[in-house]
Amino acid sequence: MQGLASPARIHILACLLQSPCPVGELTEDLTLGQPTVSHHLRLLRHVGLVTGRRARRDGRSVVYALHDAHVAALLQQVLAHVHHGDRA
Template structure:
């Protein structure tokens, strides 16, 4: 009589992202999921530091609304501000974005430089 083992084969352990990373990434993604905030972030990432006036004109967002969005982004540490006289200039918090991206890629396939997610190919940015 030949009995088959009922023991399940060992499954590969999946390494999940740390809980603090999940919470931080979720907070960031929720915040920038609103179109105006995403446009602000993309403008700052592309053009660098901008004043509220410059952003208001470029993005066609009134200044009070823009200031509110910037306040939320600043509170979440996604943007940084510097004052030059009467003007306040905003820029992305590059160290935060680089660290979040680095952690993301480090947890995907043990840090390989190229990752395949469905039809998308993600490449690690080199500094």
């Protein structure tokens, strides 16, 4: 649950639910600084919610993705719950 304790991390996970992407894209999509996004991704990797793999074309950038379908299902439930509260 530590991974879900920050609105910024929820936003990062929601972006990754759409598709895997590198830190630079997340930084642009979320209007957060690169060090901030990297810090959150490090924590998300540590708690097992995301994975990172080297991009093939340059080998330097890392593409992040949700760890597996279980994480995607959990995140979808969290987002549905949050949006359900918006309608109340």
